[in-house]
Amino acid sequence: MLKVLLARVQQGHRTSAFPDQPPALPDRFRGLPVLDSSRCVDGCRACVEACPTGAISATEERALPASPVAEPRRAEHPEAGLRLDLGRCLFCPECVQACPEGAIAFTTDHRLAARTRDGLVLRGPEEYPYAAALDAGLRRLFGRSLKLRVVSAGGCNGCESDVNVLGTPVFDLGRFGIQYVASPRHADGLLITGPVTENMRLALKKTYDAIPPPKIVIAVGACAISGGPYIDHAEQHNGADAVVPVDLYVPGCPPHPFTILDGLLRLLGRIDERAAQARAEVLRRYRGEIRDESIEWGTTRAEEGVKYLGLGAQPTDSDRRKP
Numbered sequence: 001m002l003k004v005l006l007a008r009v010q011q012g013h014r015t016s017a018f019p020d021q022p023p024a025l026p027d028r029f030r031g032l033p034v035l036d037s038s039r040c041v042d043g044c045r046a047c048v049e050a051c052p053t054g055a056i057s058a059t060e061e062r063a064l065p066a067s068p069v070a071e072p073r074r075a076e077h078p079e080a081g082l083r084l085d086l087g088r089c090l091f092c093p094e095c096v097q098a099c100p101e102g103a104i105a106f107t108t109d110h111r112l113a114a115r116t117r118d119g120l121v122l123r124g125p126e127e128y129p130y131a132a133a134l135d136a137g138l139r140r141l142f143g144r145s146l147k148l149r150v151v152s153a154g155g156c157n158g159c160e161s162d163v164n165v166l167g168t169p170v171f172d173l174g175r176f177g178i179q180y181v182a183s184p185r186h187a188d189g190l191l192i193t194g195p196v197t198e199n200m201r202l203a204l205k206k207t208y209d210a211i212p213p214p215k216i217v218i219a220v221g222a223c224a225i226s227g228g229p230y231i232d233h234a235e236q237h238n239g240a241d242a243v244v245p246v247d248l249y250v251p252g253c254p255p256h257p258f259t260i261l262d263g264l265l266r267l268l269g270r271i272d273e274r275a276a277q278a279r280a281e282v283l284r285r286y287r288g289e290i291r292d293e294s295i296e297w298g299t300t301r302a303e304e305g306v307k308y309l310g311l312g313a314q315p316t317d318s319d320r321r322k323p
């Protein structure tokens with residue numbers, strides 16, 4: 001037992017500081033893609049042909065270079081250029097390797113969740129619309145306590161693993177009041193993974209119907225959004241919204257646990273970028289002050305406190321300044 005306690009003390013606090021601080025992700029992590037259609041060479045469809053799920057499309061106007069002549073033409077064709085559907089994307093990244101001009105690149109931005117299916121379609125340099133929060137009424141109901149029933153509707157176990165890992169000490173989903181429950185009758189919402197195979201369609205519908213209203217539905221992973229690598233296969237339904245209405249889409253194959261957590265917290269209105277920055281700044285300053293205060297000085301203060309405890313006299317400032 002002593003060994004276990006010692007190991008625990010040595011390990012220290014392992015829970016991530018997210019969302020007060022951004023998660024530390026490796027450089028090789030593939031997050032939000034960026035598109036630069038102005039680099040495309042006329043007639044090139046290398047990325048479109050390389051994509052295994054048809055996530056990328058390109059119109060002929062995409063090759064217009066950035067110039068005063070091209071800009072009015074671009075304005076006439078707002079849909080022109082590369083488009084990438086994050087709901088279909090496997091983050092593989094065949095398109096990046098196929099493109100000779102470097103028109104597609106992946107950033108390490110883990111924030112990918114969106115509230116609508118159309119919101120998952122990237123159209124060039126526009127800012128990505130990160131998931132908006134539920135309305136005030138639902139936030140009041142679920143904001144501090146959300147129970148989810150998880151249904152794996154034919155996934156490969158990739159998304160399921162990343163959903164499960166949110167319960168470990170590093171992510172600690174419970175600290176936000178979010179828990180997975182065993183019965184839909186105890187749940188406030190559904191979290192769905194997998195493309196919804198024909199075998200799981202009825203079970204998914206029955207589980208949804210068994211959850212008392214109001215309820216929310218979260219589709220996690222390319223499969224649950226669009227069918228992913230199984231897209232258009234006859235034995236599945238190309239995602240959860242073919243069977244139930246979806247409130248939050250979390251792309252990825254599988255999504256990183258921080259991407260799922262970010263989507264859940266945004267849905268509940270518990271991520272406010274400015275508040276998080278302010279909290280991180282306070283935390284940094286506090287840690288700086290702790291560092292500045294020497295251990296000896298802290299020990300002296302503690303000894304003084306013990307010495308004066310119960311005697312009615314408190315240490316004065318001049319007492320504290322004594323070496």
Ligand code: SF4
Nearest residue numbers: 051089090092093095
């Ligand atoms: S990274 Fe996404 S868009 Fe690019 S080829 Fe793979 S699935 Fe298609």
Ligand code: SF4
Nearest residue numbers: 155156158159221223
């Ligand atoms: S989205 Fe990818 S990781 Fe998730 S269930 Fe489908 S194939 Fe597996």
